Amino acid sequence: MSFQIGDTAPDFEAETTQGRIRFHEWIDGSWVVFFSHPKDFTPVCTTELGYVARIKPEFDKRNVKLIGLSVDPVDNHAKWAADIEETQGIAPNYPMIGDPDLRISKLYGMLPASASGDASQRTPADNQTVRNVFVIGPDKKIKLVFVYPMTTGRNFDEVLRVIDSLQLTASHRVATPVNWRPGENVIIAGSVSDEEAKKLYPDGWQAPKPYLRIVPQPR
Secondary structure, three states, X not given: OOXXXXXXXXXXXXXXXXXXXXXXXXXXXXXXXXEEEOXXXXXXXXXXXXXXXXXXXXXXXXXXXXXXEEOOOHXXXXXXXXXXXXXXXXXXXXXXXXXXXXXXXXXOOOOOOOOOOOHHHOOOHHHOXXXXXXXXXXXXXXXXXXXXXOOOOOOHHXXXXXXXXXXXXXXXXEEOOOOOOOOOOEEEOOOOOHHXXXXXXXXXXXXXXXXXEEEOOOO
């Protein structure tokens, strides 16, 4: 099955490079970025894992936990981490899930339920759909899903930007416009009536159209 925004992220137990976890317990009131890889020792994923490790402090500031998954055993992940550190200058500093039986990849709809076989015998092409980014809220609901092809590196700066928007709009009744960056103007949510908006924004707003009400970002 596939998951939609607003669905509860499935719970699971798994071995990771930082020990065994139960996913919902591990979330523990944080936001989560859960991102997946079709195979260890793949080139594009090597660059991604290193970059995410480098910018981990940015996720920490936002109360976001990082967790990766690759369709290989945890022992392989440790060997891959050495390559990542050598080529990218930093090793993964967050847990990496081992999924050699494809159980979690299938649970999250990244592989069909009919997928089978020993992970060591499967090629990256066999697992090419295991290239997802799930942003999960503290309520364990899925807030965002990105899916990338194997040949295109993911933009984790964009993941940070989206998290800034998700966290802002979760705490204020606003939406963010195209290409929004923190500190820029936002849009009053359509669910807020003009009467309510007058109380929330006594200084008023710009309204090029009645449905497009623009205000400074709430602090």
